[in-house]
Amino acid sequence: MNFTNMDIISMKDFSRDMIDHILNVAEELEPVARGEKRSNIFSNVLLSLLFFEPSTRTRMSFESAIIRGGGNVLNLGSLEASSISKGETLADTIRVVEGYADAIVLRHPKEGAARMAAEYSSVPIINAGDGAGQHPTQTLLDLYTIKRESVLDGVKIAIAGDLKYGRTAHSLCYALSLYGAEINLVSPDSLQMPEEIVNDLRGQNINVYQTSVMEEVIEDIDVLYATRIQKERFPDVTEYEKVAASLKITPGLLDKAKIDLKVMHPLPRVNEIDASIDNTNHACYFKQSFYGVPVRMALLSLVMGRLK
Amino acid sequence: MINTTKKNGIRVQPIKNGTVIDHIQAGQALNVLKILDIPGTSQGTVSILINAPGKGVRKDVVKIEGRELESKEVDKISLIAPNATINIIRDFDVVQKQRVKIPKFIEEFVRCINPNCISNSREPIISKFYVTNNMPGNIYLRCKYCEKTIDENIADYLH
Ligand SMILES: Nc1ncnc2c1ncn2[C@@H]1O[C@H](COP(=O)(O)OP(=O)(O)O)[C@@H](O)[C@H]1O
Ligand SMILES: [Zn+2]
Numbered sequence: 001m002n003f004t005n006m007d008i009i010s011m012k013d014f015s016r017d018m019i020d021h022i023l024n025v026a027e028e029l030e031p032v033a034r035g036e037k038r039s040n041i042f043s044n045v046l047l048s049l050l051f052f053e054p055s056t057r058t059r060m061s062f063e064s065a066i067i068r069g070g071g072n073v074l075n076l077g078s079l080e081a082s083s084i085s086k087g088e089t090l091a092d093t094i095r096v097v098e099g100y101a102d103a104i105v106l107r108h109p110k111e112g113a114a115r116m117a118a119e120y121s122s123v124p125i126i127n128a129g130d131g132a133g134q135h136p137t138q139t140l141l142d143l144y145t146i147k148r149e150s151v152l153d154g155v156k157i158a159i160a161g162d163l164k165y166g167r168t169a170h171s172l173c174y175a176l177s178l179y180g181a182e183i184n185l186v187s188p189d190s191l192q193m194p195e196e197i198v199n200d201l202r203g204q205n206i207n208v209y210q211t212s213v214m215e216e217v218i219e220d221i222d223v224l225y226a227t228r229i230q231k232e233r234f235p236d237v238t239e240y241e242k243v244a245a246s247l248k249i250t251p252g253l254l255d256k257a258k259i260d261l262k263v264m265h266p267l268p269r270v271n272e273i274d275a276s277i278d279n280t281n282h283a284c285y286f287k288q289s290f291y292g293v294p295v296r297m298a299l300l301s302l303v304m305g306r307l308k
Numbered sequence: 309m310i311n312t313t314k315k316n317g318i319r320v321q322p323i324k325n326g327t328v329i330d331h332i333q334a335g336q337a338l339n340v341l342k343i344l345d346i347p348g349t350s351q352g353t354v355s356i357l358i359n360a361p362g363k364g365v366r367k368d369v370v371k372i373e374g375r376e377l378e379s380k381e382v383d384k385i386s387l388i389a390p391n392a393t394i395n396i397i398r399d400f401d402v403v404q405k406q407r408v409k410i411p412k413f414i415e416e417f418v419r420c421i422n423p424n425c426i427s428n429s430r431e432p433i434i435s436k437f438y439v440t441n442n443m444p445g446n447i448y449l450r451c452k453y454c455e456k457t458i459d460e461n462i463a464d465y466l467h
Binding site for chain 2: 113133
């Protein structure tokens with residue numbers, strides 16, 4: 001399998017074998033990501049971070065990944081001060097920046113921006129979120145978390161929250177279909193997973209169960225993946241509060257769960273998970289955000305040809 | 309006089325040289341004209357049959373005097389009338405008959421349905437779509453950039 005110079009744009013570009021390979025490399029690199037083992041895997045590497053939208057976790061975890069491996073980052077800096085505010089096209093920006101760096105990590109407000117950037121760039125483009133589109137490194141770190149903390153093959157998972165608009169949930173479902181997962185979708189009726197995605201999953205022989213009641217699925221699952229519920233999606237505050245309360249993960253709910261159930265969340269959370277869960281064995285979300293580092297390290301080392 | 313046009317009981321003046329687009333999905337004839345920019349570009353007579361009796365199903369037919377189509381025009385037609393045939397008429401006879409072929413990938417002439425797609429911004433790119441035809445007559449287009457699909461009213465997105 002050769003990843004050298006490959007762009008990382010969308011989960012649809014990955015086969016199960018490719019994902020398995022990335023996750024294996026991530027596991028090898030985990031001690032480096034933790035700072036327990038020194039490595040020069042990124043010596044002489046310059047990674048450019050082009051974030052046209054705010055990000056803390058994704059940007060910092062890419063920085064952590066490259067610096068822990070002995071490389072350096074070039075940041076875009078403030079948007080107002082840059083030539084972008086003077087109206088430069090992304091196509092031009094990319095052709096300039098590719099001359100400065102060995103790979104480009106891009107977050108952009110327009111869907112498809114990363115795919116376009118890849119057409120213009122001779123160095124690998126890594127999509128760190130294109131509007132409401134794809135965010136493949138998030139999905140890969142989610143898979144890695146499930147693999148490390150639970151079991152990926154045939155996992156019984158519940159995904160809860162805003163499943164209509166949440167790109168994290170869409171992309172994760174697609175990826176889990178490669179692993180024969182059993183998928184329970186928990187959301188209010190107004191925020192259900194789009195029908196075409198559910199049909200797609202069923203077409204892959206995946207068992208999909210849809211409900212709005214968490215209690216219906218909690219006893220049976222290995223992983224509970226909570227996603228953010230945005231106030232703006234609801235006609236009024238009372239409706240929002242009703243739904244938020246019904247999906248909230250509380251100690252009472254987890255009493256009914258398997259003892260080794262893992263709770264995940266892409267963060268930042270608002271009210272989806274009661275803080276008293278944090279110190280239990282169920283809580284997995286801070287580990288999940290750490291796992292972004294080895295996974296991004298693995299991707300960077302593969303696309304830049306530092307590892308095979 | 310040739311009587312091909314009378315064969316089905318359809319009364320249209322025969323054309324000497326030109327193109328007959330037959331077996332157009334009923335209701336799509338006007339979209340075919342839009343694709344061909346008629347009457348903008350054609351000097352010759354153009355006749356249209358709407359809801360003509362076909363083999364079992366109703367169909368539309370467009371007959372254009374004095375014009376043979378470019379392959380790009382045929383590609384566009386295939387997206388809204390996947391069962392159409394293109395008949396080239398010379399000296400009143402059908403000299404070539406071809407079913408439209410649905411391309412796997414198309415560039416430029418479809419606008420993405422997603423207003424926030426990078427292909428609808430002022431970047432120097434043309435739109436690109438993968439074409440899927442899973443059931444006969446059921447075509448959908450997936451944007452190469454934003455991955456959104458167009459599966460209805462494709463004619464509205466042609467330009
Ligand atoms: N000279 C002509 N002028 C106008 N229409 C014609 C002419 N010759 C054939 N056609 C039309 O072109 C289409 C294809 O013709 P033909 O090959 O004879 O029929 P089919 O495809 O049904 O076997 C038919 O709709 C027919 O009426
Ligand atoms: Zn698009």
